[in-house]
Amino acid sequence: MLVLGPAFASLWCGIRRTAIVGLTALGLCAALSYHHHTLGRKQNTLTLMTMTGVAAASVFASADRQRRERLLADVRSIAEVAQRVLLRPVPRRVGPMHIAVGYTSATAEARIGGDLYEVTLTPSGVRVIVGDVQGKGLEAVETAADVLGAFREAAYDEPDLTGVATRIEAALRRRLSAQRSEGPVDESAGEKFVTAVLAEFGEGETVTLLNYGHPAPFILRGGGDGAFAEPEDVAPPFGLSDLVDAHPRPYTIKFAPADQMLLYTDGVIEARDGAGGFYPLAERAHLLAAADPERALADLRADVLRHVGGRIADDAAMLLIRRR
Template identity: 65%
Template sequence: MTSGRYQGSPAPEPVKSVSQTNRRSQLIMGALPFVMMAIVAAVDLSTGPGVGYISLLALGPAFASLVGGVRRTLLIGLIALALSVALSLYNDLLGRRPGNMSLITISGVTAAGVLATRERQRRERELADVRSIAAVAQNVLLRPVPRRAGHLRAAVSYTSAKAEARIGGDLYEVVTGPSGVRVIVGDVQGKGLEAVETAALVLGAFREAAHDEPELLGVSERLEKALNRRLSGEEFVTAVLAEAHPGGTLTLLNYGHPAPLILRANGKVEFAEPKEPAPPLGMAMLAVEGPRPYTVRFEPGDQILLYTDGVVEARDRKGHFYPLEERVSLLKDDDPEAALEALRRDLVAHVDGPLHDDAAMLLLRSRDA
């Protein structure tokens, strides 16, 4: 599944620095009208009145409508008109047909540029409103995870495949309830609003069931029921559910999701693979048995990384997948958030461009009770 990174509080961050790219683009577009008018003036002065380049000064107000406001567009239009008068005087064209046509052309393009600027600004305001609503929806859908949950420390990261994305089909949650700390990381099949709706459904059902159900299987059954009431049969959700026990173990349920990676306190790396594969959530029509809970050791100093397939399927320019197992040494920082951020930055550097899929990661660390 939309720039971004969540640590403590959701704040999407795209795979590249959008602010820097936009700033550079704004500077280029802002200078373009003046550059074009300077070029036209220089060419006209060097070629003389015979060719008739003065009307091309209208490129100034035309490009001015792409950035900035109405006043700026008008100002550049007036500068173009002043240059046109000056060049007409220099070429002895003022009051003659070529000089008059250049003034008319520049005036018309300036008027059109002003109208275009007003329309662009209206659309920008509408887009800003939509982004604001999306940001609020993001905070509701993917709430901040607690930094400390029971005997665990937690950090989360979400890198969007699209710079402007705010919400999508990757999901995560950490709930501390009567039965302990319960966690979910999942990935909705598909994109767009339908994926967002499904993610919201799963998270809502999980948040409620994680508090109510005494067993982890009961939580997963509630998720299945909620999904099967909505999904059409071709949609599904891969997910890993986990329950942490203070005694030094984790109970896991894996619904067709990438196996979590465990980094032991002694540096050993292993994947928490289920004994038998199971279909994703929402596939009740297959009439097959769901996953069986399995338990792994999770002692003080151990870490477990739950992630979506956007992490391990991220490719570099040569088509090589991201070598997650080889990069877990980046999780050495004492601060889980800083450690996860180091891994996220390495993932972005590996791809060296936009991700093809959103990448969510949830890091849990076991600490002394």
């Protein structure tokens, strides 16, 4: 039984404490042997040798565990830096808007994935993008970084959302071309795409939207009524514009003070419960009634997790915007 001490110590303790536990166990084993007059016997000698081996192995195991923990800490630190670069913290107030952000990654221990968002104050007003990259993993993160980089640059330069979308499409095309030239041709490379919604909040009580195959934003009026801001026509996502001749057209809706707009990715509305039912966003919109936007979004996120009963199956990003 004494071998359990150093074995379990290697799981939680440092090298020094593991060595102390091992020496203590070895000392107790020798003391018990002396008490029972078994010192020097073959069986007792084998027991002491076993104790010594277990103690030494526990010390080495503890050292290896600490090395791996330091390596994991370094990797997490790098990941947090990458997160701040890719998904920069969004200020709570941008121009006349109150903003709250929520992001839940489907990958265990990950904080970023293929979903993306950005809020930028420009001469044309507050411009926003929320999108979802097809696929998962590092490749999806790299594609999201390219889309966000193009948006951040174009949002300041382009006079309208159509120009911003054109720049994003060009950046995505360059990335797909680079992927084909860097290695073997991937049959799915031509099918990679990014769904996104672009929004522009100007000085008036309206918002202009441009939807590229993304779930429609949900508008919650100050009086409590809610509806999805569906686009007038169906448009393909970024990266699939060659499939159709028509391009999406901007559409404008009313967005008065006290109104709220929830932009989200499909990880929210496609979250399933145990019976396979999708998350009923329109029915749960009353959860956004909290005075603090961050609290309102936290309530909605918690409700999504309760709906699925644990971890979600896809990345889920939510951006709640209120006009002050």
